[in-house]
Structure formats: structure tokens, C-alpha cells
Amino acid sequence: MRMLINVAETVVADALRGMAAAHPELTVDVENRVIVRRDAPLAGKVGLVSGGGSGHEPLHGGFVGPGMLSAACPGEVFTSPVPDQMVRAAAAVDSGAGVLFIVKNYTGDVLNFDMAAELAEDEGIQIAKVLVNDDVAVTDSLYTAGRRGTGATLFVEKIAGAAADEGAPLERVQALARQVNENSRSFGVALSACTTPAKGSPTFDLPPGELELGVGIHGEPGRERRAMMTSREIADFSVHAILDDFTPRNPVLVLVNGMGATPLLELYGFNAEVQRVLTERGVPVARTLVGNYVTSLDMAGASVTLCQVDEELLRLWDAPVSTPGLRWGM
């Protein structure tokens, strides 16, 4: 194992100290593992809290700031944060207008946010939740924990963040977040396994010349393994998997997301293929974002997320945002 770390036990704390040094515009509580926008709480405005395991950077800490999240709670690598962190985050950003928890559908995240919601409500903080479950690779929730939350999380956090900054009330912010989730679908592929600091070796064995189709973002293998495909073939497979699941009637936002170890050269090339398939299938594209946003440590590979938008969602997507990981319009 060659990693730029000290020891596995301090990886998250070390990263937070570095983040604090790089981003004085954020309040980074290293000990309690909460990242808060410095101007929180904003009077009369809904607070937005998300969180999940570390290893997905810039998600979620990198999306804290004006126009997006109010606070984020990073857990251990690939492990959901604990309720104490979430309650602390909620208390730090609540102005009395309530707090929306944005939760990715993974058993640990769901259970810990549920417990946190109860504890926060005991402290008099009004909590609403939205569950992100956009991954079409998981098909049957009767026999699984349900669809995973992946790339759509970025769309939910951005659009709900814009609405909260405009002063929309909690019910409205929650409704918009749900609308974004319901209109989003993702599919991911892995070209290599990732290595967690705690284990120090790849989390699964992927021989050269093969790839995993339908992966999540925690280093788990995917839906099926195949011989390596071209960018064109992967784009065809991924976009078709999404469009088999839903048919957008409006233009879509496109996220071509790197898993952490795939260079932009490849991601842009992949995006060209994704756009080609969308054109062939008659799906109009409103906006496209290409980069490493919802990552899986050092995994090579990419995911595609489509989010069908109406004028309101598109306007909120275009609204100014200023975070370490996403920034435009200001």
C-alpha cells in the first residue's frame, strides 16, 4: 500500500485539519467532525445538513457554503457519521426555521440520521428529511436495502441549497429536494477497486481487462463483471440502463462523475459519448457537469447521473454557489 497518510486512525481528522487551513471561509470542528458555513445560522433561513462516510470528497464537506449545504458531517472512511455529529450540525445551523437532513440511502446513513432527527427534535429543532436513492443498478428493493444514493446527492444539495438561501420554508425546500431525487437516476462503473486506509489493500479483486458494471460508491463490487469495454460501449450501457428506468420528458442536467482515479481527459471523452447517446435517444441536455464530485477513494471509473428539470429547478441549479467543490456565479 502506498498512501499519502500518517496512520489509518487519523486519516479523517488529518484531512479536516487540512481542509480548515485551505478554507478559512468554513468553520471546521475537527474534534467533533462538523463542517459549517461560517455565516450560519442565517436568520429565518432553513439549514441544510448532509453527511456520510468520508472517502467521497468533495462530497459532502466540499459542498458547504453559500448556495449549497449549511453543514456537513463526515464519518469514518465509508462509514456513516454518528447521530451526535448530526445533532451538533443541526444545532449550529438552525435559525428557528428548521433543518433539512439530506440522507443517502445506505442502511447506516438512514439509521444514524433517523436517530439524530429524534434527538434534534428533543432539543426543539424542527427536522425534515429527504432520502436520495437514484442508483438504477439496484433493481429490486424487496431483496435489497433499496436503491443506493449516489450522484443525485449533488443535484439535491445544490438545488435545495439555492432554495434555502432564497428563504423558502422547510416544507418547500424538502419538496424541491424530493422532486430532484424523484427525477434523478444514476449508473456507475468501476475500472479498478479502491483501497480503504483501514484495510490497505483493494476491497475486491478486479483482474486487468475486466470492469464492474453497476457499482455504488463504497468499493463494493457491482451488478455484473464483463470484459473491458470502450468508453463508447460503457456510455451506451450506462445511459441505456438509466433510460430503461425512466423517460425524461424535459431537459436533463447531466453529471459525468469520476470515481476518484480517472483523469479528466478520460471523463471528458466519456462525456462526449454520453452526450452522443442522449442525442441519439432524443433527450435534450440543459446543463452538463464533468469532474470528480462523488468519489470512491482511489477507484477508477465513472458514473452518469441524469436529472430531469423544469424551469424552476433549472433556475435553482443556475443560482450562484460558492463552496470548495462547486462554485459559479459569485
Place this chain on the structure above:
Amino acid sequence: MLDADFFRRWMTATAASVDREAERLTDLDSPIGDADHGSNMQRGFIAVVATLEKEAPDTPGAVLMLAGRQLISTVGGASGPLYGTLLRRTGKELGDAAEVDEAQFTDALRTGVDAVMTLGGAAPGDKTMIDALVPAVDALEDSFTAARAAAEEGALATTPLQARKGRASYLGERSIGHQDPGATSSALLIAALAETAGESDE
């Protein structure tokens, strides 16, 4: 009769066992999960032992409630709330009695296991910790030793199952052939219980 000291020693024995087996738990979690179960449980039980030493609760119920709360605050993932709930609900059920007998404890543990099933939505056969805990509670009607054997057997029996809950469920048929890490750590918890009871007999 089982007193607060018994439950404190159970938690200490579990911590020692999880510490010894952390690498194995993480290895089991690697092909079907995300390779962190051992380190997460290790972190949680180190915190449990530290907090029990500091706060020294004096009833069985208080020991388990404090231990459960500590797991929820330190483990994260699904294991934190699930193991935390198991101990908290069991402890709550024991109330504030200074001592409990084995039958009372068995009933309380059954309540705790039921609470875990409700929280996680898992049933026996879903390839989760429940597959070790349910047979363990049934066998606990007989003896601690029987409970230990039943939990270990239950954990081994998860190998051919297809996961329907938790992260392994995303693998579908590919989860078959791997022993469930959660059932394995649950077997460690029950083995530590038998070990603690064995010490008391001497």
C-alpha cells in the same frame, strides 16, 4: 444471579474479543461490504470499556444502556445504531434491578433482538447479525454454552445465504459464499457472554 459487575465484565470480554478478531471481521467485510466492520467495532468497544470505567454504573440495566449509548455515539455505519439498540433495549428492559436472573436476562435480550429486527427491518435468513442473535436467544433458555454454540452455528450458516439487507444486498447472488461479518461479530458478543458466565461458575 447476574449483577452489574457481570455485565461490565461481559462488555470488557467483548472488547477484548473484538480487538483480537478485528482484522478477521474487516476481511469478512471486504468482499461483500466495505472493509470496515472490524475497525468500527473495535473503536466502539474501546469507548464502551473506557466509559464504563469512568462512570461505573451500578445496575445491569445501567451498564447495558450506557454501553449501547456509547456504541451509537462512536461506531457509525449500520453497526452503531443496531448494536447500540440491542444493548440499550436489553438494558432498558432490565430496569433498575441490582441483580437479574438468567431467565430475566434471556427475556430482556429477546426484547433487544426484536428491537434490532424492527430497526433494521431484517428477519432470520437475510444474512445479517439476526442470524446469530435469534438462535442464540433461543438457546439461552438452556445455557450460556448452548447460546454460544448456536450463535457460532448461526454465523457460519450465513455463508450460503443471499443477503437481503445492508450493503451486501447490493451484490445479489454474488453475496453467496461469504460469511456475514455482522453475524460473526454477534457470535463474538455471545461467546464473550458465555466466557464471562464460565468465569462466574468457577
